[in-house]
Amino acid sequence: MIDDDLMRLALRNRMLQASGLPSSANQAFSNEDFTPTTGVPYIEEDFVPAGSQLLGFPANGAAIEVRGLYVIRWYGVIKQGEEAIRAGAKGILAKLSAGTVLPLSNGDAVRISGRPAPWAGQVRPAANGFAVCPITIPYWLITQNAVIA
Amino acid sequence: MSFADELGRFALAVRNRSQAVFVNSASAVKDSITDGSPITTAPGQPVDTGALKASWVLEFPEPDLAEVSTNLVYAPAIEDGEGQHGPLTLRSKVGGFHSVKLTALNFDRLVEAEVAKAAG
Numbered sequence: 433m434i435d436d437d438l439m440r441l442a443l444r445n446r447m448l449q450a451s452g453l454p455s456s457a458n459q460a461f462s463n464e465d466f467t468p469t470t471g472v473p474y475i476e477e478d479f480v481p482a483g484s485q486l487l488g489f490p491a492n493g494a495a496i497e498v499r500g501l502y503v504i505r506w507y508g509v510i511k512q513g514e515e516a517i518r519a520g521a522k523g524i525l526a527k528l529s530a531g532t533v534l535p536l537s538n539g540d541a542v543r544i545s546g547r548p549a550p551w552a553g554q555v556r557p558a559a560n561g562f563a564v565c566p567i568t569i570p571y572w573l574i575t576q577n578a579v580i581a
Numbered sequence: 582m583s584f585a586d587e588l589g590r591f592a593l594a595v596r597n598r599s600q601a602v603f604v605n606s607a608s609a610v611k612d613s614i615t616d617g618s619p620i621t622t623a624p625g626q627p628v629d630t631g632a633l634k635a636s637w638v639l640e641f642p643e644p645d646l647a648e649v650s651t652n653l654v655y656a657p658a659i660e661d662g663e664g665q666h667g668p669l670t671l672r673s674k675v676g677g678f679h680s681v682k683l684t685a686l687n688f689d690r691l692v693e694a695e696v697a698k699a700a701g
Binding site for chain 1: 619620
């Protein structure tokens with residue numbers, strides 16, 4: 433069955449293994465309270481489910497494909513070049529590269545997509561003395577659909 | 582009607598349907614980005630003054646090329662949801678973030694839907 437929470441935590445736990453992350457005090461997770469500190473790099477997380485589609489018939493017990501995006505925004509200090517921000521993005525992309533498989537406790541596995549594959553976007557000026565780089569990790573999973581009477 | 586004529590009619594019908602799928606898929610991409618879509622799950626653009634939503638345009642620079650774009654400088658920041666723990670406050674009752682990425686991710690499903698419509 434689809435379990436977005438298991439998927440979200442698996443992606444987050446894998447991301448947290450990346451090298452060079454800001455300290456835990458500077459990690460802003462989805463829907464959690466956080467206040468950035470001026471001049472201190474931090475990361476923000478978005479978990480974005482992107483719908484599912486039945487692949488078989490009948491619906492009960494059929495395979496169902498789930499897709500989504502796991503987005504990390506890396507905020508570095510503005511006007512300090514791109515190197516530090518790109519190094520951070522590279523660390524996350526290395527841990528969540530295309531083809532990576534993350535087993536879940538319910539027997540399913542989240543897979544990092546190859547089409548499109550993960551990517552880090554442009555480093556852009558953001559507010560309050562930061563520059564931001566969005567890192568997008570497309571994922572997918574195939575699980576078994578259940579129709580409950 | 583000869584067999585050659587029938588083949589010609591069939592080829593024309595295929596060409597017309599392909600063109601319809603192409604144009605309608607491009608239009609569906611733009612609608613997904615601006616208004617959201619249950620197929621792509623894109624939420625569409627947030628609306629305050631309406632400038633961002635209205636800024637997205639669909640153009641066909643070549644017969645087999647479609648482009649959806651915006652020229653607003655703050656569009657990427659809205660797309661990526663920047664500053665959620667900073668200055669950004671999403672007040673709009675409609676729309677959200679990541680509409681372009683979600684549309685791209687589920688583009689194949691959009692085209693599938695248009696092909697099904699064209700097939701009748």
